[in-house]
Amino acid sequence: MEELNQIYNSVLIGKAPETKDLVQKAVSGGLSVGSIISTMNSAMEEVGQRFSRNEIFLPEMMVAARAMKFGMEILEPRIVGEAKDTKGKVLIGTIKGDLHDIGKNLVAMMFRSAGFEVIDIGVDVTKERFLESIQAETPQLCAISALLTTVLANLAETIAFLKASEVGEKCKIIIGGAAVDAGFAERVGADGYSDDAGAAVQMAKSLVQSGISQI
Ligand code: B1M
Secondary structure: OHHHHHHHHHHHOOOHHHHHHHHHHHHHOOOOHHHHHHHHHHHHHHHHHHHHOOOOOHHHHHHHHHHHHHHHHHHHHHHHOOOOOOOEEEEEEEEOOOOOOHHHHHHHHHHHHOOEEEEEOOOOEOHHHHHHHHHHHOOOEEEEEOOOHHHHHHHHHHHHHHHOOOOOOOOEEEEEOOOOOHHHHHHOOOOEEEOOHHHHHHHHHHHHHOOOOOO
16 A cells, blocks of 8 residues: 555654654544554554664664654554543553653553553663562553563562562563563563553553452
């Protein structure tokens, strides 16, 4: 489809205002939000692969990320909408040492669209800040994003720290992001893992339905 190809190329080469316009046109023309997100995700995947092959460098990766964020600005109100009831409360952040936030933001939007209250505590979050925020906000779930393999030790340490704390029994920890998988999640004692935003929401719903009580 021509509109999706244009969005793909626009994200790939990092044209932020153009991406915003194209996404606006695509949604006005009736293209689904899901197809636009998956097109932008594919472009980011290609950006990552080109970066790995040293065909592009950090500045190109940064402008591509900015372009996707511009596109997401158009989609956000359509994803989030008006939540009618509260399914639960989720605290979300990207682990210490990791500044990637596009995936985390998308997961947060999907949670909001499914009726969860979301407390987003940002990127580069230390284990102490996760604990303080959980104590202050009393969420039923804490979702942690990790895209870099170099932060896996921080993630494992954070999960062990939270599990050993007073919130350990009450707040379930779910993880996701390109650096983690189900095996890692199991080894480090996370309560759940998902590889995309939609699956994270389904998992959260089933964890909440299985009777987690609020702290
Ligand atoms: Co970075 N980066 N980056 N980067 N970057 C990756 C992750 C990398 C795979 C690229 C590559 O080499 N192929 C690589 C990591 C390699 C590794 O660790 N093995 C990498 C690297 C090396 C780096 C730097 C170290 C580069 C450098 O400085 N030399 C540096 C690190 C900075 C830091 O964090 N300390 C860096 C920097 C950056 C930018 C700032 C330029 C930019 C981020 C901008 C931003 O986020 N604001 C960036 C980008 C854009 C990428 C790629 C190209 C795209 C990431 C993205 O946004 N994808 C990425 C390559 C890739 O992932 N293929 C790459 C779109 C997004 C929607 O997907 O985040 O995967 P994603 O989220 C998905 C799922 O993973 C899941 O749901 C989302 C939607 O379905 N999910 C969850 C995510 N979090 C979840 C939490 C959950 C559940 C599901 O909780 C339950």
